[in-house]
Amino acid sequence: MPRSIWTGAISFGLVTVPVKLYSAVSRKSVRFHQLNKETGVRIQQKRVDPTTGEEVPYEDVVKGYELTPDRYVIVEPGELEALDPKKTKSIEIEDFVAHDEIDPIYFDHPYYLAPGPGGAKPYRLLLEAMRETGRVAIANVVIRQKQQLVAVRPMGDSALSMSTMVYPDEVVDPSSIDELAAAEDVEINKRELDIAKQLVDSLAGPFELEKYQDTYREEVLALIERKAQGEEIAVQPTAEEDAAPVPDLMSALKASLDAVKARDGNGGSSSSTKKPAAKKSSAKKSAPKKPPAKKAAAKG
Numbered sequence: 001m002p003r004s005i006w007t008g009a010i011s012f013g014l015v016t017v018p019v020k021l022y023s024a025v026s027r028k029s030v031r032f033h034q035l036n037k038e039t040g041v042r043i044q045q046k047r048v049d050p051t052t053g054e055e056v057p058y059e060d061v062v063k064g065y066e067l068t069p070d071r072y073v074i075v076e077p078g079e080l081e082a083l084d085p086k087k088t089k090s091i092e093i094e095d096f097v098a099h100d101e102i103d104p105i106y107f108d109h110p111y112y113l114a115p116g117p118g119g120a121k122p123y124r125l126l127l128e129a130m131r132e133t134g135r136v137a138i139a140n141v142v143i144r145q146k147q148q149l150v151a152v153r154p155m156g157d158s159a160l161s162m163s164t165m166v167y168p169d170e171v172v173d174p175s176s177i178d179e180l181a182a183a184e185d186v187e188i189n190k191r192e193l194d195i196a197k198q199l200v201d202s203l204a205g206p207f208e209l210e211k212y213q214d215t216y217r218e219e220v221l222a223l224i225e226r227k228a229q230g231e232e233i234a235v236q237p238t239a240e241e242d243a244a245p246v247p248d249l250m251s252a253l254k255a256s257l258d259a260v261k262a263r264d265g266n267g268g269s270s271s272s273t274k275k276p277a278a279k280k281s282s283a284k285k286s287a288p289k290k291p292p293a294k295k296a297a298a299k300g
Contacts, residue, residue, distance in 0.1 A: 006143055007116060008089035010126065010152065017123050018116030019091070021143075024161060025110060030220045085147040091162070093152070096135040102151060106165045113152065113160040123160070130154050195253040202260045 004020035011017075034043045047056045063080070064072030091113075115123035130137065130153065137152040141162075148164045155161040174180050227233060 004114070008091060008141070009116070009119075010091045010093065010113070010137075010139070012093040012126070012137070015122060015126075016090075017126055018119035019113045019123065019160075020116050021162065022112040022114060023109075024112045028214065028217060030217055030224075084145050085142045088142055091139045091141045091150065091152065093137045093139040095138045096130070096133070097138060099134060099136045099153065102136060105171060106168075107151065108164040108166055111162045111164075112155070113162050127154055127158075127160055130160075131157070192250060192253065195250070195257060199253060199257050199260065202257060202264075 002022050004022055006021035007019070008021070009016045009018050035041060036043060047058070047061060048054065049056050062074050062076070064074050066072055113123075129135075139150050139152060141148050141150055149167060150162050150164050152160055152162045223233065
């Protein structure tokens with residue numbers, strides 16, 4: 001069962017909602033340790049002064065901010081503590097905004113907020129109010145001695161989520177990437193765009209997150225299991241492939257569209273494939289009208 005990592009309250013206006021914070025994700029990445037190849041013993045990381053070759057005791061380690069190579073400003077722990085944000089147990093809502101106003105790039109780590117003792121009713125009230133108005137709360141909170149900008153939003157009909165956010169100056173301006181600026185000057189003709197849109201439509205469907213899997217992690221775990229059972233793994237050398245010529249864009253679009261049509265067993269366009277399906281479904285809906293007619297005939 002998940003354990004809460006923080007307790008406090010959501011504050012908006014004069015209303016407070018006691019809440020508990022839970023991490024909303026459990027990372028499944030495969031982690032490795034560094035071992036000595038000869039002995040199989042895990043390697044220890046030590047703090048060593050490269051000028052003396054000696055290990056530095058933890059109490060002698062200080063924090064330094066690099067100004068230039070080999071030139072640092074040393075900051076004492078007490079100086080940082082004096083600047084620590086005020087430790088509060090409140091998620092202080094500052095604004096309610098429309099969800100589509102927030103670009104997903106600003107979201108960082110997701111959490112769940114659950115009602116704390118005595119907080120079930122105000123929690124539910126806030127959840128319903130936000131859900132029905134389509135609003136997201138922007139708030140400040142201090143977690144682990146760090147001030148965080150967060151977004152609180154409804155998750156379905158029964159939960160509030162809280163995502164930490166990055167600040168605007170932490171997001172790289174896309175205009176600073178030369179290749180993106182160069183791409184703005186490329187001209188696209190209508191024929192290419194039409195086929196590209198057909199390709200997008202042919203691959204369109206409902207978002208079903210369950211069908212996506214981390215196949216690399218599964219293969220790594222399978223490899224570990226086989227090696228743990230004593231199986232010898234023969235790694236085949238990979239031949240270097242020559243760089244394939246860049247295909248003509250129009251030809252690549254047409255070939256991609258034809259491949260999707262062949263996969264779906266349909267030779268028509270995506271727009272024409274949907275219309276017959278609609279006719280079939282309407283025919284099925286009208287089918288139940290026949291049995292009442294038979295009953296009437298039997299009575300006569």
